[in-house]
Amino acid sequence: MDASGLPLLDRRITNCRACPRLVSWREEAAQAKRAAYTDWTYWGRPVPGFGPADARLLIVGLAPAAHGGNRTGRMFTGDRSGDVLYEALYEVGLASQPTAEHAHDGLELYGVRVTSPVHCAPPANKPTPQERDTCRPWLVQELRLLRPTLRAVVVLGAFGWQAALPAFAEAGWSVPRPRPAFGHGARVRLDGLELFGCFHVSQRNTFTGRLTPAMLRDVLRAAARAAELPTAEGD
Numbered sequence: 001m002d003a004s005g006l007p008l009l010d011r012r013i014t015n016c017r018a019c020p021r022l023v024s025w026r027e028e029a030a031q032a033k034r035a036a037y038t039d040w041t042y043w044g045r046p047v048p049g050f051g052p053a054d055a056r057l058l059i060v061g062l063a064p065a066a067h068g069g070n071r072t073g074r075m076f077t078g079d080r081s082g083d084v085l086y087e088a089l090y091e092v093g094l095a096s097q098p099t100a101e102h103a104h105d106g107l108e109l110y111g112v113r114v115t116s117p118v119h120c121a122p123p124a125n126k127p128t129p130q131e132r133d134t135c136r137p138w139l140v141q142e143l144r145l146l147r148p149t150l151r152a153v154v155v156l157g158a159f160g161w162q163a164a165l166p167a168f169a170e171a172g173w174s175v176p177r178p179r180p181a182f183g184h185g186a187r188v189r190l191d192g193l194e195l196f197g198c199f200h201v202s203q204r205n206t207f208t209g210r211l212t213p214a215m216l217r218d219v220l221r222a223a224a225r226a227a228e229l230p231t232a233e234g235d
Helices: 003-014 020-032 080-092 129-146 158-170 203-208 213-226
Strands: 057-060 112-115 152-156 187-190 193-198
Touching: 003 129, 057 129, 057 158, 080 203, 080 213, 112 129, 129 158, 152 158, 152 213, 158 193, 193 213
Parallel strands: 057 112, 057 152, 152 193
Antiparallel strands: 187 193
16 A cells, blocks of 8 residues: 555545444534535545545544534634634644635645544544544554655644554554553653654633644644654744
């Protein structure tokens, strides 16, 4: 397997209907819409990863938002969490622009790919453990395809951390046992890969100050250095 297989994998992901609850919810949200987006045609399908096939840095989230990625068809695009993430990537020098409004807005990521362990929007932003495990093979395949170039990973939140570690093991990395605990600033080495923990860019975390823009930029810069990606000067 090589990076040229990622476009095919992404197309396969968008046709998945393996989890009935998630299929029902994502399609219901796409029909009901939010008042601010009544003129939108929602994506309403699983959302594939976003970023170059030869990425050196991977960012792993949780799942698309019902009126964010489920609306726009692109990871972390069209909601407040994405605003925070892409602004930080831009300020660090890893994105072409600080905003992510829709799938054709011109946003490019430099050496970075963004994905999630669950590709469908879940009710209340909470996938079940069974849904997480059902979706894991997609992440495993993505990791295998990225492995030739991948050097660092930032995992956003405890759910993503718990979902990602088994996927890394299935994809061929040696994961320590007991498995490392999640924490903001956690750093684990896996066979030439640096794994970083970061609080999720959820509104609950960013509005309360649990995760500040400076904290997020610090983790992204550390991960970019581990991936040997150039970054912009900053605080």
